[in-house]
Amino acid sequence: MDSILSRMNTARKIAGKTFGVYVRPWIVGLVFLNMRIGISLARLLDPVFFPGFKKVAIKSPIILVGNPRTGTTFLQRFLTDHDIGAGMELYRMVYPSLLLQTLLKPLLPLLEAVSPAKYHKPEVHATSLSKVETDDASMITRYFDGFFVYGFFLAFADEDLLPQFDPAVRDTSARDFEWLQGLWQRNLYAHDADRVVAKLFSLAPRLPQFLEKFPDARILYTARDPVDIFPSGMSLVTGVLDEAFGFWSLPEATRQQWFDRIYAGFILLLQRFHDDWVSGRICRENVYVVRYDRMMSEFEVVMSEMLPFLDYQPSPQLQEKIDAIGVKQRAYKSKHKYNLAKFNLDADRIHQDCAFFYETFLPGYL
8 A cells, every 4th residue: 555556556446346347447547647747747847937936935824624524614715715824726736736727727617527526416515626625635636545545445445444544554644744835835826825724634643743844833623523424424425436436336235344444434533633632742732623513603702712823813894704604604504414324323322432522522512
């Protein structure tokens, strides 16, 4: 699992054995590798056409960390939309070269037709190449690595490969953080911004390493009831897999194996962050914990705490928007319902397996 070719080859074999798809992985793999070569060449030309980007400093980046489906997308886009910092659009991760981004931006409507984003159901997760997205996606386009690759592909392997994505076993932090720094420099330059707003759920199990690299980072850790986030996260991934490969037509045993492994992966993300937090390996001065239930019921109060933590003073106009969003949040009713039984889960099991998380981050919730 230490090379991009070995990960791609494993995914190709899984696609054939699990989904009966044999030709498409070869085509996708060849396109991916050729794109990677082209992007690498374009990145070499970036300093020629955009010499200023290398002088961009990454100062006090705002990083959203938390399991998928904990409100990180909403928060990232809120902070980006109100110019508190710059998030990164998906196409900037797929084409991580300023030169390519400039050339391809007019073609984005055409490129949407072949974008993986098209497999997401809008009612579950509205996204596109032009939407600000999780920076974890850049690990796929650069290294074909990370928790996304595990969830979408490698969790179907005969052998459970989750340990290969556990930083305690295989830590790719130095590689990933160096790559992110280059991406963020280009993104800040492209947006003429001075502060990063990134979303990286993969930092949950390796936040101490990240804070060594970026000691002035401001971390927003989002905490939501696991009874909600587990089926919601599984629904997000199975929705894509079903659109692309027909997940729900797989044998029950195959689906159950995937459920069990993704469940274990979600708990791993919670457990690693929790253990680093209670042990003191994470500097708490760098972290503001955002409880999802508070964000929905008292958005104005959460913002009155969060924005000073981010060293940001809201304008009267922004405060009016915050107040309006707070009213809207309290009236919000999700149109998408999640069924624990659909994924063979039950609330009592989740409460027991995640007792450590409830006690530390959601006290009094149960």
